[in-house]
Amino acid sequence: MSDPQTPEPRLSPPPHQPNVPSPVASTGGPAAAAGPAAALAAPAGAPVVPGTAPAPGAAPALPQTGPDEVALLIDDRPVVVRKGTTVLQAAEKAGILVPHYCYYPGMSIAGNCRMCLVEIEKMPKLQIGCATVAAPGMVVRTNNERVRGVRAGIQEFLLINHPLDCPICDQAGECRLQSYEKDYGRGFSRFAEEKVHFPKRYDIGRSVLFDAERCIKCTRCIRFCDEVSQSHELALFSRGDHAIVGTFPGRPLDNPYSGCTADVCPVGALTWKPFRFKARVWFLKNVPSVCAGCARGCNVNVATFRNRIHRMTPRVNAEVNTYWMCDAGRQSYDTLYSRPRFERPIVRGLPDATVEQALDRAAALLRDTAKTGGKESVAAIVSARLSLEDHYMAKRILGELAGITRLAVPPHEEGEDDHLLIRRDKTPNARGAELLGLGAPSSGRVREILDDVASGRVKGLVVVGEDLLDLAGVAPATLDRLEALIVLDAWKSPTVERAHVAIPSCGYGEFEGTMVNFQGRAQRLRAALRPPGEADPAWRILRDLGRRFGLTSEYATAQAIFDEIAAKVPAFSGLTFRALGDLGAPVRGAAVPGAAGAPGTVA
């Protein structure tokens, strides 16, 4: 496990990697003090490329700046940043992590933890890096003895009333208090008094539990509820060391984004109930992926342990979800475990059939039905929850090779688009289906097919990734009229139980693939789990079915399929599977007006 799952952007070295001391001593002394000052006084001569290390003993010079830029020295490294950038952000740009608790990108500056105090030349007091705006020629020291001394003091203050229950704390391993204590703390306590006591299991909301003793009052959670979710449930009550985060009478922490309060909590005070005591974080394997809960496609880390997802947390993507994700998405993996999975193929009349036998039977049924009833008598319903690769193979195999002309994609809509991330469209890849020519999700087209099934005009139906009986107004008797019902799905749904042939496919987190969100951004989902039983990605099952219809192309991986899509479908031209990386890329001409960019501020 290389990176503990933290929702924060890790743009700079983690705190346990001490900043490399610069060749010029930064610990004071007249010579050292004269160095940077002399550099500032010197006229800007040859421009220095930022990041080039000054020769040992030479005074680092400040690079020239554009009109909207500011050059400053941080720990003797020249940094150029946009006007308005804070010292903390500028340091981050220079690869220097200024430790902090209360600062969080995308929210207002509170300046209360005092951990990011740094020394700035010509200012008698230390200044907080999070709120001090970088000024031209500023000389900042983030790691000298004075600064480290203050950090040790802050650490001590934060710990005197903090319970040392790390062994049973879910945050242990990704706790700021722990890591900064290792870097700056004294390692033992001088506090010989009774700690202040608070409620330990404060049921603060539907999905979040609060341990008020662990709280360091950084107010990140309060600011999140005020500024991001805009639900205003949390506030600080009481004063001094008795201050406690709490809710108002009758208004628990219950908003669609409440889980983010646990993400932003730098300590173990707010914990996400479904994750409590599930796994130690250092055992978790984090797989960068994308949530499939709605058309937003929030970037996430899928954390697994022993082939089971234990949590999903937001991964920063300025274009899609910034720093956040919704609670429904966070627990969207629950469906993997809440319904019985479908693990072995089913062929009616053939017990213990193999996948090969199932595919043979499916191909034969499709051929026979088309022969007796004509092309119009076979239809397919393909889910918009499948990947782009699945869609492409559905179109290629079912549409082109098996000759099915009637393809429909059912919509799944619920609620409304909200101010932040949640989309009414609950299908994660409707744009992808549309771009590949499967058509946009349409209840009308699905309805027509089902009406024709009821009237006997459609006798053969292929269903990929949908439970038809879950759709409104479909009676089980309708499906019983079919002569050939072929189903690919991850769950043992009532549709699967009525199928003539059913083949298990992968569920969320079990396949590699891409999806296109509502903004027209292609993003990669990564396999985090081994699929159960004989389940396979739908594209692979469809490919193997295609072999029965004369398919010769190899299509060995999702990557190969995506790259063919990029070569053949104009909207995807110029993209490669690899180049999508962790953050995805917009498809050509697919941007939805007004949908570009993500809500909230990106620092």
Added chain:
Amino acid sequence: MAFEPLLTRNIHRPGSESIDVYLAAGGYQGLKRVLKEFTPEKLVEEVKASGLRGRGGAGFPTGMKWSFLPKGREKPRYLCINADESEPGTFKDRLLIEKDPHLVLEGIIASAYAIECHTAFFYIRGEFHQGYRTFEKAIAEARARGFLGKNILGSGFDLEVIVYRGAGAYICGEETALLESLEGKRGYPRIKPPFPAIVGLYGCPTIINNVETLANVTLIAERGAAWYAAIGRPPKNTGPKLFCISGHVKRPGVYEAPLGIPFLELLNEHAGGMLHPSRPLKAAVPGGSSMKILPASKCDVLLDFDSLAAAGTSLGSAGGMVMDSGTCIVGALLNLARFYAHESCGQCTPCREGTGWIVKILSRLERGDGRPEDVDRLADIAFRIEGNTVCPFGEAIAWPVDSYVKAFRDEFEDHARRHACPMRAGA
């Protein structure tokens, strides 16, 4: 040199709080003079020339503070009057508010004219019930006589004064916490910069002045900067001052004297000397509870901003506290620390956690569970708070702790060594 009372000239008149008595004594003449003879800019210069320094605690030159306002007029400007007097041992503003509200109000109107502000907020400590009623009445009287409202005294200048009562937090006397409180929020000091003169109340340029400061503006309006600047110890410590004195003295109270009066004169002549003849002076905090303590040997000081700074303490709000030889310094500090721990707003780490820790250590020392390392630890905690907090509250606890321990280290060590309070044991 006999000193004629200026700030307290009316307080002994019967009905001193009414506008009739105030007018009969020559009140509002200064305002009339200012509105007629001065442009706002000239009045700012006049206050600068007077050398008036803020009476709230920091002693910042008032005219200079006013001149920090941005030149633009895109946003309204506000004047906030800090009447949230809550420092232990300080009770001077209360006297002015209850006994001579028009002296304050006249200064408010003149100051608002100088900074071109048309809405002033009078933020009064919630517990000042009497002061609140008196001041509301004074405002009504002044409006009825044309000193407030539209076109004051035909000058074309408009002003409304709104009284707002605090809800009982000491921290709301800190100017930016006061603004937050006034805006209806939790009283948390703001991060500075930006300073209130640039971004203050409701995001607008705001000046916050202490009650006594504004009463002094009335004097300057009446008789001019040159006259005012000759009072006290010119050039930097000018004007009259209200000195509070409490503790082990015969006549605790508020006394007016020019800045620079010797502390011992205030103690012995105004306050009548020590309470018990057998118990001499042990220590005093001349500036108020959040300032550094002076042992008796160092109490021969002049009471003004610069003399006290040179003596290692500060004039603060001039809330002098006197302790005689019967005082346990550890107990006195514990009493003080309890106040600060109770009043710490809890916003930033060092003050929130440090104040409580200090109280716990002092409680142990005082009840006889002290340890030798406690003494250094107290000083170290103070050191780790000082300068690292959002607002000056950090210094308000760090300075007393540090100075009490430094000046009376023996007594602290004695507590730890004997596992008891020696004063109590002997009593």
